[in-house]
Amino acid sequence: MNLSISLTVNGVRRDVELSDPRVTLLDLLRERLDLTGTKKGCDRGQCGACTVLVDGRRINSCLALAISHDGAGILTIEGVARGDQLHPVQAAFIAHDGFQCGFCTPGQIMSAIGLIEEAQAGDDPERIRECMSGNLCRCGAYAGITEAVLDAQQSLATANQRRSA
Amino acid sequence: MKNFEYVRPASVSDAVAAAAVPGSAYLASGTNLLDLMKGGISRPDRLVDVTRLPGLDRIEHLADGGIRIGALVRNADLAHDPDFAKSCPAVAEALLSGASPQLRNAATVGGNLLQRTRCGYFYDTASACNKREPGTGCDARHGENRLHAVLGWSEACIATHPSDFCVPLVALDAVVEIEGRAGRREIALEALYRLPGDTPERENVLEPGDLIVALRLPPAVRTFSAHARYLKVRERTSYAFAMISAAAGLRIEAGKIRDARLALGGVAAKPWRARPAEDILAGASADAATFRRAAEAALADAKPSGDNLFKIELAKRIIVRALTLAAVGTPARMSALPGSPFASVSGVLHDA
Ligand SMILES: Cc1cc2nc3c(=O)[nH]c(=O)nc-3n(C[C@H](O)[C@H](O)[C@H](O)COP(=O)(O)OP(=O)(O)OC[C@H]3O[C@@H](n4cnc5c(N)ncnc54)[C@H](O)[C@@H]3O)c2cc1C
Ligand code: SF4
Ligand code: FES
Ligand code: FES
Numbered sequence: 039m040n041l042s043i044s045l046t047v048n049g050v051r052r053d054v055e056l057s058d059p060r061v062t063l064l065d066l067l068r069e070r071l072d073l074t075g076t077k078k079g080c081d082r083g084q085c086g087a088c089t090v091l092v093d094g095r096r097i098n099s100c101l102a103l104a105i106s107h108d109g110a111g112i113l114t115i116e117g118v119a120r121g122d123q124l125h126p127v128q129a130a131f132i133a134h135d136g137f138q139c140g141f142c143t144p145g146q147i148m149s150a151i152g153l154i155e156e157a158q159a160g161d162d163p164e165r166i167r168e169c170m171s172g173n174l175c176r177c178g179a180y181a182g183i184t185e186a187v188l189d190a191q192q193s194l195a196t197a198n199q200r201r202s203a
Numbered sequence: 204m205k206n207f208e209y210v211r212p213a214s215v216s217d218a219v220a221a222a223a224v225p226g227s228a229y230l231a232s233g234t235n236l237l238d239l240m241k242g243g244i245s246r247p248d249r250l251v252d253v254t255r256l257p258g259l260d261r262i263e264h265l266a267d268g269g270i271r272i273g274a275l276v277r278n279a280d281l282a283h284d285p286d287f288a289k290s291c292p293a294v295a296e297a298l299l300s301g302a303s304p305q306l307r308n309a310a311t312v313g314g315n316l317l318q319r320t321r322c323g324y325f326y327d328t329a330s331a332c333n334k335r336e337p338g339t340g341c342d343a344r345h346g347e348n349r350l351h352a353v354l355g356w357s358e359a360c361i362a363t364h365p366s367d368f369c370v371p372l373v374a375l376d377a378v379v380e381i382e383g384r385a386g387r388r389e390i391a392l393e394a395l396y397r398l399p400g401d402t403p404e405r406e407n408v409l410e411p412g413d414l415i416v417a418l419r420l421p422p423a424v425r426t427f428s429a430h431a432r433y434l435k436v437r438e439r440t441s442y443a444f445a446m447i448s449a450a451a452g453l454r455i456e457a458g459k460i461r462d463a464r465l466a467l468g469g470v471a472a473k474p475w476r477a478r479p480a481e482d483i484l485a486g487a488s489a490d491a492a493t494f495r496r497a498a499e500a501a502l503a504d505a506k507p508s509g510d511n512l513f514k515i516e517l518a519k520r521i522i523v524r525a526l527t528l529a530a531v532g533t534p535a536r537m538s539a540l541p542g543s544p545f546a547s548v549s550g551v552l553h554d555a
Contacts, residue, residue: 041209059209059250062237082238083306095279095308101234102309105209106252149305156304158283164539171441172303 043108047071048117056105063107064088064099067114075115075144079174086173089145089152090114096152098172115144118151126197127151130190131183138177149173150187154194161188204240211252215259215382215414222251223384223412229253231275231314234306239319243328244335253313259416262287268422271380274313274415278368279304281312291424292533293371293431293450300435300542301367303442313415316369316379316392317407320362320472321444323347333359334403348509350446353518354502355471360403361508362472364396367542369474371433371450374466375424380417383410392418396473406472427452427464431533434525435468435542436517445469447518448542451525453489460484460493465501465526470518477501480522489530491523498522 041056047067054070064081067073067090079087081100088100091113118125127150130136137143149170159165166187167180175183212218222229226248230236239245253259259273262284270290272281281287282298302310324330324342331340343351343361351361369392377392395407409415430453437443448468454461463484467475480497487493498519505515524544 058206060204060206082241083234083302086303086305089305096305097309098234098303098305101232101237101306103209103230103233103237103250103252106211106230106233106254152308153304156279156283162539168441168540169304172305 041105043105045104045107045109046111047073048112048114054104059103059105061104062100063090063092063102063104063112066104067099067112073114073116076148077141077144079142079145084174085142085145086149087142087145089148089173091148091152094155096149113148113151115148118147125151126193127154127186127190130186130193134182134186134189135179136182136186137175137179142173142175142177146170146173146175146183150183150190153187154191159191161191163188205243205246207240207247208249209252210249211255213255213257215256215416218251218253218256219382219384219412219414221249222414224249225411227251227411229313229414231311232277232309233314234302234310235314235318239326242326244326253414254311265419265422268425270420270424272312272418272420274311274417276312277308278302278310278312278315279307282307288537290428291371291375291420291431292428292537293433293452293529294368294375296433296537296541297367297371297435297448297450299537300433300441300445300448312368312418315366316395316415316418317409318366319406321365322351322362325362334362334399334406337402337404344509346509349511349513350469351508351511352471353505353507353511353514354467354475355398355473356508357399357401357403359401360399360472362399362403363469364471364473365444365469366474367433367435367445367448367468370448370466370468371431371452372418372420373474373476374450374452374464375427376421378419378421379415380419381409381413382416383413387416389419393474393476399472403472426454426462429533430455430529432525432528433542434521434528434544436521436544440540440543440545447514447521449518449521449525451522451529453484453526453529455489455530458488460487460489463497463526465497465522467501467518467522470505470514477522479503484526489526491527494523494526495519497526 077087079085228247288295435448452464
């Protein structure tokens with residue numbers, strides 16, 4: 039079996055030769071592509087620090103085999119801002135103190151982007167909390183995180199309305 | 204992690220042939236298998252990646268009113284499919300009570316059914332575990348076992364099956380379609396799993412190479428849609444496995460229960476269908492006394508496997524609660540905290 043794969047990471051095509059098939063998507067991003075914004079917390083699907091979007095859906099990259107995702111489009115925290123302009127979710131995390139040490143934050147932000155895309159929570163804080171439950175924060179910044187997600191969701195909806203008006 | 208050969212077959216028959224080779228394992232999303240491989244609990248020589256197999260990612264509404272779900276349908280997609288969630292609300296609730304949104308986006312139907320126990324000693328390769336290494340003993344039997352089985356366990360193994368999804372599925376008579384070396388066959392989900400007996404390493408009746416291709420629900424599931432709930436007690440509100448769970452479905456006509464379905468999770472090595480309870484419910488009036496009698500019947504054979512006597516009474520109370528909520532009616536909208544007995548008034552901030 040050929041162990042070379044190609045991914046589109048943050049809009050850029052990357053061809054990678056894998057040393058062996060054990061490489062996870064998380065290790066590939068961090069060790070091979072030097073995209074260290076995606077964090078390794080537990081490496082076992084239990085914390086959400088490694089959350090990225092694969093073909094638009096949030097998943098835990100630590101429990102994804104890179105070779106199984108040959109051809110996929112990956113969005114990581116490095117790819118969400120437009121130059122100096124922060125993504126609305128990033129801006130909302132700053133505005134609402136959605137972090138303290140920051141270690142869980144890339145995963146929280148990617149998860150929140152995925153959540154808003156999924157459109158299941160509405161503006162109910164309880165649903166937002168439940169839909170963010172796959173991301174642990176040891177600093178306990180949850181109150182700010184919930185507010186940030188609600189706020190970002192609102193500003194993205196307003197921006198979309200303006201665009202379609 | 205031990206190294207392995209990776210193969211990605213293009214057809215179901217190629218997959219079956221590849222996986223029939225000893226030492227092979229199917230890889231779906233890998234959220235359970237990779238975890239076990241990282242810990243050295245599973246050590247396959249070859250992974251047969253099924254994620255690109257054609258035709259296994261559909262939810263089909265069959266002409267007879269049944270529902271057929273491909274083995275590669277993602278847990279989140281199934282739970283959020285509006286038609287499916289309407290027909291099988293307790294299944295949708297069970298799915299949404301499990302794991303996290305990220306894991307549900309990845310996890311497949313087939314992988315969920317075949318996920319392995321979360322017994323801590325099974326996960327710890329330094330411990331004795333008959334399931335992981337037959338004949339070595341069971342460190343859980345006299346260890347930390349408050350979450351272990353109270354039904355169907357043996358001296359050899361007291362582990363539970365961790366899936367939420369499977370609990371309402373066995374209540375609703377789900378059937379799995381299997382492609383094997385001898386062709387296609389189907390089997391009731393309830394009969395897929397084996398109780399531990401003396402061979403806890405044999406968890407199901409699948410043979411080498413057997414691939415789950417689909418899950419089927421009979422048309423009768425719709426008769427329970429108006430009164431169906433899944434309730435799950437965990438050690439924290441979300442993102443935790445069940446300590447005890449119950450799936451309840453009722454068909455109520457003129458204040459009387461005409462037909463009932465009940466199954467329990469977290470109590471045994473398989474999702475546990477509570478037929479004696481169903482028999483009591485059928486024909487009875489939907490009240491607290493009936494529900495308690497049903498709960499007593501469901502747990503009549505239960506016995507603690509360690510420090511878990513509390514689970515028996517807890518299971519009874521969860522049954523009564525699940526039946527009570529089912530009798531009230533399936534909520535128009537999915538609970539904000541799916542499966543949680545602690546669901547509060549939606550929209551209220553805990554910290555407000
Ligand atoms: C932190 C964490 C929390 C979790 N919490 C919950 C929870 O609360 N409730 C719950 O129910 N689950 C929970 N899970 C488990 C999760 O639901 C499973 O990991 C997931 O459903 C497995 O699906 P998969 O596609 O990733 O399977 P894989 O990991 O790829 O496969 C699992 C097993 O099934 C076999 N397999 C897969 N597909 C097929 C097929 N089509 N035919 C034959 N064999 C097949 C594989 O060989 C493997 O043995 C949790 C998992 C994690 C990591
Ligand atoms: S309960 Fe079963 S899985 Fe757990 S240690 Fe004992 S034999 Fe192993
Ligand atoms: S690092 Fe992936 S979930 Fe913790
Ligand atoms: S900000 Fe420190 S872990 Fe979340």
